[in-house]
Amino acid sequence: MNILGIETSCDETSAAVLKNGRVASNIISSQLIHKAYGGVVPELASREHERLIVSIVDRAVNEANIQKNDLDIIAATAGPGLIGAVMVGLCFAQGLAYALKKPLVPVNHIEAHIFSGFIQEDPEHQAPEDNFISLTVSGGHTMLCVVDNDLHYRVIGRTIDDAAGEAFDKTGKMLGLDYPAGPLIDKLSKEGNADFHTFPRALTAQSRTSKSYRDNFDFSFSGLKTSVLNYINNHEPEFIEQHLPDIAASIQEAIISVLVEKTVAAALKYNIGAISVAGGVSANSGLRHKMETSCAKHGIRLFVPKAVYSTDNAAMIATLASLKLSRGLVKPNNYDVAPFASF
Numbered sequence: 001m002n003i004l005g006i007e008t009s010c011d012e013t014s015a016a017v018l019k020n021g022r023v024a025s026n027i028i029s030s031q032l033i034h035k036a037y038g039g040v041v042p043e044l045a046s047r048e049h050e051r052l053i054v055s056i057v058d059r060a061v062n063e064a065n066i067q068k069n070d071l072d073i074i075a076a077t078a079g080p081g082l083i084g085a086v087m088v089g090l091c092f093a094q095g096l097a098y099a100l101k102k103p104l105v106p107v108n109h110i111e112a113h114i115f116s117g118f119i120q121e122d123p124e125h126q127a128p129e130d131n132f133i134s135l136t137v138s139g140g141h142t143m144l145c146v147v148d149n150d151l152h153y154r155v156i157g158r159t160i161d162d163a164a165g166e167a168f169d170k171t172g173k174m175l176g177l178d179y180p181a182g183p184l185i186d187k188l189s190k191e192g193n194a195d196f197h198t199f200p201r202a203l204t205a206q207s208r209t210s211k212s213y214r215d216n217f218d219f220s221f222s223g224l225k226t227s228v229l230n231y232i233n234n235h236e237p238e239f240i241e242q243h244l245p246d247i248a249a250s251i252q253e254a255i256i257s258v259l260v261e262k263t264v265a266a267a268l269k270y271n272i273g274a275i276s277v278a279g280g281v282s283a284n285s286g287l288r289h290k291m292e293t294s295c296a297k298h299g300i301r302l303f304v305p306k307a308v309y310s311t312d313n314a315a316m317i318a319t320l321a322s323l324k325l326s327r328g329l330v331k332p333n334n335y336d337v338a339p340f341a342s343f
């Protein structure tokens, strides 16, 4: 079975081919055009996808050593995402499926992230049959779910304001870092002292509010943004410059400590022995390390995607389509587009 996956929900144009559940190609083109604007410009993203989609799909098919006619299923992201960007990939997939007379499977982008820890070059590696806790942390989403073996998931927490990736990107921008600042903060943090300054950790059991947030699995990062802005405004530019790695490490610590604390607390509360972390922020080395340490301490199995599958990619789109088809959970050709997650 050959499945073509197409991903265009934000600023990565990606196509991948899965041969019998195994990744045979995964081509990703990241749009650098947005750097000058400090964030993704939706209209420019759509145009770039349109410019690149044909060649990226051709490369994915060629690299997998097949012809387009050998494809059995076309899977494409149908949302959530920038609606124009989603439309480019989905309409292309629709046209291709029509021309090749092959079924089209629409895929929810966030759902695909959730299962990206199970993408393998090794076909023996399957998604776990048991329940697991999923933390999805990207530029637009921060979400905790309980996932069961029918691939159903129940959202138990989400951000009430900014996403974790947005917190990295926006505080990084305040420090003068390029977009996306997440990977740069990660790099700087390696040379910095995470205890240099304590930035706020919202909605945690220790947060300074009258209410106990012990069983609250929602997240909030907008207060951190304000706190970083005030911190920068209250110090000389030379001081900020000199302590950039320490400030970056302190910001990173404030974000990842909340992510780890809440995810592990959810696993303990729901008595679930496995955690999967996915989305762009799961590439963060500090988050991986802290989550590994905490999971090891509590005897929890941890699944984190390879770095290339952490950020947006089409292999995860094809993988979810494959997983759902193999479990009889999807009917091809029944779809719509959506800018928001319909959880």
Ligand code: KG4
Binding pocket: 010, 137, 138, 139, 140, 141, 164, 165, 166, 168, 169, 180, 181, 182, 183, 186, 279, 280, 281, 282, 283, 284, 285, 310, 311, 312
């Ligand atoms: O999943 P993704 O590629 O796209 C969205 O669907 O949003 O996630 C992109 C986000 C950006 O906010 C980026 O700064 C963040 O993931 N990111 C990181 C790292 N690599 C990517 N954040 C922290 N540390 C990283 N190493």
Ligand code: ZN
Binding pocket: 109, 113, 138, 279, 280, 311, 312
């Ligand atoms: Zn994503």
